[in-house]
Amino acid sequence: MLDAKFVRDNLDVVAQAMADRGAEWDSGAFEKLDLRRRxxxxxxxxxxxxxxxxxxxxxxxxxxxxREEAEAAKEEVRLINEEVTALDAERESIDEQVREILVTSPNLPHESVPVGADENDNVEIRRWGTPREFEFEPVAHWDLGPQMGIIDFETGVKLAKSRFVVLGRDGARLNRALINFMLDTHGSRGYTEWAVPALANSETLFGTGQLPKFEDDLFKTDEGLYLIPTAEVQLTNLHRDEVLEGDTLPRHYCAYTPCFREEAGSAGRDTRGMIRVHQFDKVEMVKFSEPESSFDELEGMTADAENILQLLGLPYRTIVLCTGDMGFGAAKTYDIEVWLPSYENYKEISSCSNCMDFQARRASIKYRDPGTFKGSRLVHTLNGSGLAVGRCLVAVLENYQQTDGSVVIPEVLRPYMGGQEVIQPVG
RNA sequence: GGAGAGGUGGCAGAGUGGUUGAAUGCGGCGGUCUCGAAAACCGUUAGGCGGGUUUCCCCCGUCUCGAGGGUUCGAAUCCCUCCCUCUCCGCCA
Structure with missing residues (x-):
């Protein structure tokens, strides 16, 4: 959420930023409402x-x-109350309209973000590794998985519905190995591990920005709870309505959770395989940082995500999203894309964002540092996939497949699979 | 699911209609003392919004005692609804 005071004092800046993002914005309307509100x-x-x-x-x-004077005073108060009631009604209405604008407007892009309309204007900033030259025609995971007996799309549909998937045998073990490998690796680099609820309430989802605007992307229970689309919402809201001690910053958190997405607007996209499914596993990183260092923290977090791919030996590239392609709460986002032979292209496997104080304002996450300033300030929050486990599993299978239909297990994962070196197809 | 108790400032805990944004204790911060520290003593210590002043210093007003509504000139205090926590019983991984 944007700061009303900042918007009031920087109408032109905000208007330009919203235009860069391709977001709806009416400075005149805001100005008028804000003035009347005050x-x-x-x-x-x-x-x-x-x-x-x-x-x-x-x-x-x-x-x-x-008693007589008291009665006269009572009468005066009665009259004042009538006026207040009338004025309050309009105030509440205006308040609601201002809030609606602020709550549904996206974050302002950071000055270092390239201006652009859509994903075509994103800028690649580095590549790591070289896509493997296959001496045979590589098989896409949607064929390879079922052939090996480790991915079962049809049973996923039977158990739930389309875009759900079942992993079996070494596929299930590989999935678990990836999760543990990622958590251990991040843990060794200073991330505190958490296990959090897979359901979240509306306050929590408001805090990170999924609500009220993107409710259609979420699965909702009849009790009004939502299945989390990412552990980001829980890790970030861990400190909702709290004031952190400055000397405990930055805080680096991570968690493994399943993630649930309605994929309401993506019918027809990535319909084959398990690239886009309603439920997938992910290890997520979240940071709470002082404003001064949040962009350094973003670089570090991106490096931590890239580190996973490097250790797995998977080629990737890192791009910075342009203004028109960024998510709602982000001020700056790096996407990491892994090489997928089936797409003959790089495919998103991680997204690392600095939300600055956008989420912190919504969720009221502050810090104090009496030696430096009085009172409390909003922290900056960051989040990044480290990594999307399902897509990572796909990348391992496709990039490490062999002529005979088996898959070599990356060395760093072998300790997590009892020393096993190869996944053999099961009849 | 049934019965009961309760939700107050960073924490603990008073406060059952009037100058209480809230006693007291602990913690935190500042100071006195000390070579330094501890102890002791003194002072200070919520947030949101609006305005003034103006630039981070303060001043004024207002709202906030789980949330929302009601009674009243006036509610942390009374009434209603909801949420949450705790205890006992039931059920259960």
Whole structure:
């Protein structure tokens, strides 16, 4: 959420930023509502001040036994209350409209973000590794998995519905190995591990920005809870409505969770395989940082995600998203894309963002540092996939497949699979 | 699911209609003392919004005692609804 004061004082900056993002924005409407809102607050509070004064006097008059004067004061308060009630009604209405604007507007892009309309304007900033030259025609995972007996798309549909998948045998073990490998690796680099609920309430989802605007992307229970689309929402909201001690920053957290997405707007996209499914596993990283260092923290987090791919020996490239392609809460985002032979291209496997104070304002996450400043300030929050486990499993299978239909297990994963070196197809 | 108790400032814990944004204790911060520290003593210590002043210093007003509504001139205090926590019983991985 944007800061109303900042918007008020920087209408042109905000208008330009929203235009760069391709977001709807009406500076005039905001300005008008904001002005009226402040007028009304003044009107109401003047009356409330007089009312409080008169009420106090009534108490004193009653004690002194001056009943007639007390009655006169009561009558005055009664009249003030009628005015306040009327003004309050308009104030609430205006308040609601201002809030609606602020709550549904995306974050402002950071100055280092390239301006662009869509994914075609994203800028590649580095590559690592070289896509393997296959001496045979590589098989896409949607064929390879079922052939090997480790991915079962049809049974996923039977058990739930389309875009759900079942992993079996060494596929299930490989999935678990990836999760443990990622958690252990991040843990050794200073990330505190958490296990969090897979369901979240609306306050939590508001805090990270999924609500109110993107409810259609979420699975909702009939109790009003939502299946989490990413552990980011839980890790970030761990400190909702808290004031952290400055000397405990930055905090680096990680968690493994299943993630659930309705994929409402993506019918027809990535329909084959398990690239885009309603439920997938992910290890997520979240950071809480002081404002001064949050962009350094973003570089570090991106490096931590890339580290996983390097250890797995999977070629990737890193791109910086342009203004028009960034997510709602992000001020700057790096996407990491892994090489997938089936796509003959790089495919997103991680997204690392600095949200600056956008989520912190929504979720009220602050810090104090008495030696440096008085009171408390909003922290900056960051989040990044480290990594999407399902897509990572796909990348391992496709990139490490052999002529005979087997898959070599990357060395770093072998300790997590009892020393096993190869996944053999099961009849 | 049934019965009961309760939700107050960083924490603990008073407060059952009037100058209480809230006693007291602990913790935190500042100071006195000390070579330094501890102890002791003194002071200080919520947040949101609006305005003033103006630039980070303070001043004024207002709202906030789980959330929302009601009664009243006035509610942390009374009433209603909801949420949450705890205890006992039941059920259960």
């Amino acid at each position: 007028e009304l607050i003044g009107e109401v509070e003047v009356r409330q001040a007089r009312r409080n004064e008169a009420s106090k006097a009534i108490g004193a008059l009653m004690k002194e036994g001056k």
